[in-house]
Amino acid sequence: MKSGYLVLFSLAVGLAVTSPPAIVFDNLRPVYVDNVEFSLTVSLEYSNETTYDASSTLYSRVLWNNEIIGNHAVALYDEYGLLRSTIYIKELLVTGLDAQDVTVENSLSSDFSTVESATASLWFIPGAVTLLSPILVIIVAVWTREVLYALYIGIFTAAFIVSHYDPFQAFLRVLDTYLVESLGDVDHAFVILFTWFLSGLIACISRSGGSFGIAEIFKKFAKTRMTVQLVIFFIGFVIFFDSYANTLILGNTMRFVSDAMWVSREKLSFLVDATTSPVASIAPISSWIGFEVGLIQDQIDLLLEQGEDLEGVSTNGYMVFLATIPSRFYPIIMLFFQFFMIIAKREFGPMLVAERRSMDEHKLVRDDAKVDGKKEDEAMMPDESTPLKWWNGVVPIVLVIFIVLLAVMLTGRTTSLALGLPLTPENIFGHADANAALLYGSFTTTVVAWFMYRFQYVVQDRLVHPFMYWLRFKACPGRPLLTMQQNLDAFMDGIRGIFQPILVLILAWAIGAAIADSGADIFFSSALTGNLDPRALPVLTFLIAAVISFCTGTSWGTMSILFPLIVPTSWYASHDAEIFTLTISAILAGSVFGDHCTPISDTTILSAISSRCDLMHHTITQLPYALVVAVISILFGYLPCGYSAYESFAGLGICALASVVLVIFLGVRVDHPKRRLDVLTLAGRKMSNCCGKTDEDVEVPKTINLWEYDAQTDEEFVDILRPNFWKLSTWKGCFTCNGKTTLEEDPEKGKEETVDAEAQEAVSEQLSA
The missing domain is CATH 2.60.40.150 (C2 domain)
Structure with missing residues (x-):
C-alpha cells in the first residue's frame, strides 16, 4: 500500500x-x-x-x-x-x-x-509612418508660429497611428490618455508646482522692489551689454546642481538687469537655456548624475553578467561617467561658444537681427511676439514710493538656493542610507530627489518672503523696521511694504502669467509619450545603425540621440531609449574601451543637443517662460547656434576621435579653435557702424525674396562686402576683419566701438552701450514695452 x-x-x-x-x-x-x-x-x-x-x-x-x-x-x-x-x-x-x-x-x-x-x-x-508626427509638429510650428496648434496636431497624429488609424479613437486617446497621463505624472506635477511657486515668488520679489534693487547693484558692475551677458553666463555656473532651478532662477532674476541694458529677450533666453542642461549634464555633482550613472551602471552590469571582459573599462558607473566628460564635445563647446560670442560682441542669423532691434529700436521683443505676462508684469511693478532695496531680492533668492541645496543633500543622504551606500558626494547628489527639493525651497521661501515684506514699513520713501516701535508699545508709522493681500495678489499674478507656457509644457510631455508609442524611437535607431564600421558608431550615436531628443523633447527619455540599444552594441562591435566611452558620451551629448534646440523641450519652454520670451522666437534664434556647435562637435570631435586621429582633450581644443574661427568669420559685430548683416541672414533674405516673402524688420544694406575698406569707418571702428585691427595702437580698444560713428548722427538708429540716463529711467517701463 x-x-x-x-x-x-x-x-x-x-x-x-x-x-x-x-x-x-x-x-x-x-x-x-x-x-x-x-x-x-x-x-x-x-x-x-x-x-x-x-x-x-x-x-x-x-x-x-x-x-x-x-x-x-x-x-x-x-x-x-x-x-x-x-x-x-x-x-x-x-x-x-x-x-x-x-x-x-x-x-x-x-x-x-x-x-x-x-x-x-x-x-x-511601416517605418516611414512613425515620422509623420514629429514632421507635422515642425511644419505646423514654423508655418503658423503657434506651438499649441502644432503640439495638438502632433499628438493627434501619433494617437491616430497608435489607434490603428481610427480618428475617433485617436481623438479620445489624446484627451483620456496622453493629456491625463502627462498631467498626472508625479514628476510632472512636481515641475508644475515648483514652477508656480517660484514664479509667484519672483512676482512678489518684483512687487517689493527687490528685483530692481538687484538691477541697481548689478548696474554698478555691468556697465555695458557685454558685461551684463558675462554676468548672466557666469551665474549659470553657480546654480549647477539642477537644470530647472538654473533656468527659473537665472531667467527671472537677471531679466530686469538685461532689460536695462537693452539685451534682447531672445539673447537672454539663449544664455539661460545654454547654461542649464550643458552645465548640469557634465557637473560631477548634480541632479542629473544619479540618472546618468544609473544608466551606465546598468549596462556595465549587464555586460558583466553576459561574461564580457570589459578590459580597459571601469566597472564603476561613476568612474565611466567621469571618463566621458572630456569627450562631451557638444555641451562643453556650447559653453565656450557662447562665452566667445559675448566677448567678441558678434552674432549671426536671427539672433543678430534680434540684438540689433533691441539695441537700436529699444524693442526687447518683436512686435508679433506672444509674450505671456505683460499685464501681469505691469501689475507686479512696485509703487512709485517703494524703495528699491537689493536685500528684498537677494535674501529670498539666496534662501531658495540654500534650501534647495540643503534638501538635495538631505534627500540624497536618506536614500543612500536606505540603499546601504556610502555617503559620498556622488551617491548623495546622485540619489537626491531634486524635484521635491525644488518644491520645498520655492514654497518655504515664498512664505518667508511674505512675512519679510509684511514686517517692513515705508515711511517717507524709506524702509524702517517696526520692532523698535513695538518694543516701546507704539504703532509703526507708514505702511507695510506689502500687505498679506498684496503678497497674495502678486503671487497669483506671477502664476497667471505662466498659464499658457505651462499648458505648452503639458502638451510637450504628452507628445513625447505619443511619439514614443508610435514607434519613432525604434525606427530612428534602426534606420541609422546597421552594419557599420565601429569607429563611426560615436558619430552615428550622436546623430540618433539628437534626432530622437529633438522629436520627443526629452533628453532623459532619449538616454533611457538608447542606452540598452546602443551601449552593448558598441562593445560587441568593437571590444574597444575608447569606442565604448565615446559612444556613451555621444548618447549623453546628443540628448542634450536635441533637448536644447527643440520647441517641445521642458527646459526650452521654461527658459522662454523665465525670460518672458516668445517660445518660437527663442527656438528660431537659438537653433542656428546649436546646429553650428553640433556640426563642430561631429567634424572635429566624435568623427576624428572615433577613428583615433587624436585624443578627446585634443579634440576639445580643436573644437574650441574651430568655434573661434567660425564666430569671427561667420558672425558680425552687433555694433557695426553700417549695420552690416552676416552671410546666413543675407542668404535667408535672398531665399525669402525668391519665395515671394520679405522681412520688413531690418533693411537689407546695400553694401555687404565685409572686406571693403572705408578710411573714416576704419579709424572709428575696431574689428578683426578690418585693417586697423592689426595696428598695435588699436589693440587697447579691440572690443569697443571707439570715437564717433554714423550712429551718433541719428540717435534713433542706435544708442551708446553704456548705461545712459534714458536707460536708467526706463527700468520701470521696460516690462510693458
Missing part, C-alpha cells in the same frame, strides 16, 4: 517538474515597426504546488506564421537561488503589416515536449 502511494507521489512530482511556468506578456508596445528588430518581455507565473529541480533550464521560443523567429534559454533559478520571474527575448523580426499574432512557448526540455504558450496580437506599421 505504501509503495503505491510512493509511485503516485513520484508521478505527481514528475508531472510538476515537466510543467513549465505560465506566460504573461509585459510592457507590450502599442506599435511595432515592420522589418525592425524588437524584443519581448515575458513574466513567469508559477503554481504553488509545483516543484522544480535546482538545475532546470527554461527554454523559450517565439513563433510567427508557424515559423520560429527567436530562441532563448536561461537557468530557471537566478544567481540568488530564486525562481526567475521575467525573461527577455531579443532580436525578433517580423516582416508584415497591421495585426500580427506572435506566440511564445516555454518548456523545461529542449525538444518542447511539454509547453506553456501565450499569444499576443502586435500592431506593425
Whole structure:
C-alpha cells in the first residue's frame, strides 16, 4: 500500500517538474515597426504546488506564421537561488503589416515536449509612418508660429497611428490618455508646482522692489551689454546642481538687469537655456548624475553578467561617467561658444537681427511676439514710493538656493542610507530627489518672503523696521511694504502669467509619450545603425540621440531609449574601451543637443517662460547656434576621435579653435557702424525674396562686402576683419566701438552701450514695452 502511494507521489512530482511556468506578456508596445528588430518581455507565473529541480533550464521560443523567429534559454533559478520571474527575448523580426499574432512557448526540455504558450496580437506599421508626427509638429510650428496648434496636431497624429488609424479613437486617446497621463505624472506635477511657486515668488520679489534693487547693484558692475551677458553666463555656473532651478532662477532674476541694458529677450533666453542642461549634464555633482550613472551602471552590469571582459573599462558607473566628460564635445563647446560670442560682441542669423532691434529700436521683443505676462508684469511693478532695496531680492533668492541645496543633500543622504551606500558626494547628489527639493525651497521661501515684506514699513520713501516701535508699545508709522493681500495678489499674478507656457509644457510631455508609442524611437535607431564600421558608431550615436531628443523633447527619455540599444552594441562591435566611452558620451551629448534646440523641450519652454520670451522666437534664434556647435562637435570631435586621429582633450581644443574661427568669420559685430548683416541672414533674405516673402524688420544694406575698406569707418571702428585691427595702437580698444560713428548722427538708429540716463529711467517701463 505504501509503495503505491510512493509511485503516485513520484508521478505527481514528475508531472510538476515537466510543467513549465505560465506566460504573461509585459510592457507590450502599442506599435511595432515592420522589418525592425524588437524584443519581448515575458513574466513567469508559477503554481504553488509545483516543484522544480535546482538545475532546470527554461527554454523559450517565439513563433510567427508557424515559423520560429527567436530562441532563448536561461537557468530557471537566478544567481540568488530564486525562481526567475521575467525573461527577455531579443532580436525578433517580423516582416508584415497591421495585426500580427506572435506566440511564445516555454518548456523545461529542449525538444518542447511539454509547453506553456501565450499569444499576443502586435500592431506593425511601416517605418516611414512613425515620422509623420514629429514632421507635422515642425511644419505646423514654423508655418503658423503657434506651438499649441502644432503640439495638438502632433499628438493627434501619433494617437491616430497608435489607434490603428481610427480618428475617433485617436481623438479620445489624446484627451483620456496622453493629456491625463502627462498631467498626472508625479514628476510632472512636481515641475508644475515648483514652477508656480517660484514664479509667484519672483512676482512678489518684483512687487517689493527687490528685483530692481538687484538691477541697481548689478548696474554698478555691468556697465555695458557685454558685461551684463558675462554676468548672466557666469551665474549659470553657480546654480549647477539642477537644470530647472538654473533656468527659473537665472531667467527671472537677471531679466530686469538685461532689460536695462537693452539685451534682447531672445539673447537672454539663449544664455539661460545654454547654461542649464550643458552645465548640469557634465557637473560631477548634480541632479542629473544619479540618472546618468544609473544608466551606465546598468549596462556595465549587464555586460558583466553576459561574461564580457570589459578590459580597459571601469566597472564603476561613476568612474565611466567621469571618463566621458572630456569627450562631451557638444555641451562643453556650447559653453565656450557662447562665452566667445559675448566677448567678441558678434552674432549671426536671427539672433543678430534680434540684438540689433533691441539695441537700436529699444524693442526687447518683436512686435508679433506672444509674450505671456505683460499685464501681469505691469501689475507686479512696485509703487512709485517703494524703495528699491537689493536685500528684498537677494535674501529670498539666496534662501531658495540654500534650501534647495540643503534638501538635495538631505534627500540624497536618506536614500543612500536606505540603499546601504556610502555617503559620498556622488551617491548623495546622485540619489537626491531634486524635484521635491525644488518644491520645498520655492514654497518655504515664498512664505518667508511674505512675512519679510509684511514686517517692513515705508515711511517717507524709506524702509524702517517696526520692532523698535513695538518694543516701546507704539504703532509703526507708514505702511507695510506689502500687505498679506498684496503678497497674495502678486503671487497669483506671477502664476497667471505662466498659464499658457505651462499648458505648452503639458502638451510637450504628452507628445513625447505619443511619439514614443508610435514607434519613432525604434525606427530612428534602426534606420541609422546597421552594419557599420565601429569607429563611426560615436558619430552615428550622436546623430540618433539628437534626432530622437529633438522629436520627443526629452533628453532623459532619449538616454533611457538608447542606452540598452546602443551601449552593448558598441562593445560587441568593437571590444574597444575608447569606442565604448565615446559612444556613451555621444548618447549623453546628443540628448542634450536635441533637448536644447527643440520647441517641445521642458527646459526650452521654461527658459522662454523665465525670460518672458516668445517660445518660437527663442527656438528660431537659438537653433542656428546649436546646429553650428553640433556640426563642430561631429567634424572635429566624435568623427576624428572615433577613428583615433587624436585624443578627446585634443579634440576639445580643436573644437574650441574651430568655434573661434567660425564666430569671427561667420558672425558680425552687433555694433557695426553700417549695420552690416552676416552671410546666413543675407542668404535667408535672398531665399525669402525668391519665395515671394520679405522681412520688413531690418533693411537689407546695400553694401555687404565685409572686406571693403572705408578710411573714416576704419579709424572709428575696431574689428578683426578690418585693417586697423592689426595696428598695435588699436589693440587697447579691440572690443569697443571707439570715437564717433554714423550712429551718433541719428540717435534713433542706435544708442551708446553704456548705461545712459534714458536707460536708467526706463527700468520701470521696460516690462510693458
